[in-house]
Amino acid sequence: QMQLVESGGGVVQPGTSLRLSCAASGVGFSIYAMHWVRQAPGKGLEWVAVISYNGRNKNIADSVKGRFSVSRDNSKNTLYLEMKSLRRDDTAVYYCAKTGGDDWSNPPGGWGQGTLVTVSS
Amino acid sequence: QTVVTQEPSFSVSPGGTVTLTCGLTSGSVSTNNYATWYQQTPGQAPRTLIYTTNSRSSGVPDRFSGSILGNKAALTITGAQADDESDYYCVMSLGSGIWVFGGGTRLTVL
Numbered sequence: 601q602m603q604l605v606e607s608g609g610g611v612v613q614p615g616t617s618l619r620l621s622c623a624a625s626g627v628g629f630s631i632y633a634m635h636w637v638r639q640a641p642g643k644g645l646e647w648v649a650v651i652s653y654n655g656r657n658k659n660i661a662d663s664v665k666g667r668f669s670v671s672r673d674n675s676k677n678t679l680y681l682e683m684k685s686l687r688r689d690d691t692a693v694y695y696c697a698k699t700g701g702d703d704w705s706n707p708p709g710g711w712g713q714g715t716l717v718t719v720s721s
Numbered sequence: 722q723t724v725v726t727q728e729p730s731f732s733v734s735p736g737g738t739v740t741l742t743c744g745l746t747s748g749s750v751s752t753n754n755y756a757t758w759y760q761q762t763p764g765q766a767p768r769t770l771i772y773t774t775n776s777r778s779s780g781v782p783d784r785f786s787g788s789i790l791g792n793k794a795a796l797t798i799t800g801a802q803a804d805d806e807s808d809y810y811c812v813m814s815l816g817s818g819i820w821v822f823g824g825g826t827r828l829t830v831l
Contacts, residue, residue, distance in 0.1 A: 635820070637767075645759070645767065645810050647820040659818030662722075695766060704818035707757035707773065711766040 602626040602710060604696050609715030616686055622679035622696030622712060630654075630674035633699040635708040636681045638692035648694070649681065653702035664690075686719045693717075723747040725813055727823035733801045733830055741826050742793040743811035749792035754813040756794035758787060761808045761825075770809075771796060798828075806830045 608620040622634070636648040649670035651658040658670050669682045679696050693716050697708035726744040733739035743756055750756060756774050759767040769778040771787035774794060784799045794813070798805055811823045 637822075644808075644825040645761075645812070645822045647812060647822055650818050650820065657818060661819075700772065705755065705814060707755055707812055707814070707820070708767075709757075709769050709772060709778070711769070713766050 602628055602632075602698055604698065604710065604712035606694060606696055606712045606715035609694065609717045611718045611720060612686055613721050614687060614719055617682070617684045618686060618717060620681040620683070620694055620696075620715060620717070622681075624677045624679070624698070629677040629698075631702055633701060633703055633706050634672065634679045635697045635699065636670060636679075637695045637697060637708055638690075639695070639714075640689070640692040643692075646692070647708075650704040651679070652704055657704050659704060683717070686717075688719050691717060691719045723815055723821060725811065725821045725823040727809075727811060727826045729824065730827045730829070733798070733805075733828065735801060735803060735830055737801050738797065738799045739801060739828065740790070740795050740797045741809055741811075741828070742790065742795050743813065743823050744793040745813065747815075750789055750794045750813065752789070754794070754815070756787065756789075756811055756813050758785075758794075758796045759810045759812070760805075761810065767810065801830050803830050 603625045651670045693714040695714045698710045699706035724746040758771040761767045775787040810825045
């Protein structure tokens, strides 16, 4: 069973950048597509990004397109979310989630515990 | 822009049956939308209940089931229990790697 641990969250000022990591332990990270999902305080879940097992196919939600990017390093069993030009409304818990397949048509399945990003001056 | 719709709230009596739905403003839901359902309690990560319309996730009791009813995806809970009181979210694929969550349904068991 693959475990996911997000890190990199914290308090940052508007306009700055941050990189989140999602470290996977256990077997199989390199064969699964992965998602990032966020949840603003008191709000619902919002899909952010998906990346295929080999990183060749990826997509980003319109709400963050041009500011956020997703990548992975299968040699390190790690998923990344690079966030630039952060805004106050990016404040949220960010979850990574594995899928049950190798491409972006697979939904989020197994979840990490999340990392909180607070954008505030 | 396509929106995924869910009932904001629902209530069910203990032991009762409830069906939550997940629709698309752009049209009918099909199996190609890979509707997936999650349960979330405050302060916790989501728990996957049903994936790709009607496949139950490992460890999920069989009183949770997924289907397509009419033009929407549906999550049915039979024999509702007190600890089913949670927020329920659906997510659907719009194709080309685009996913959209519904706004969630707060289920009350009383």
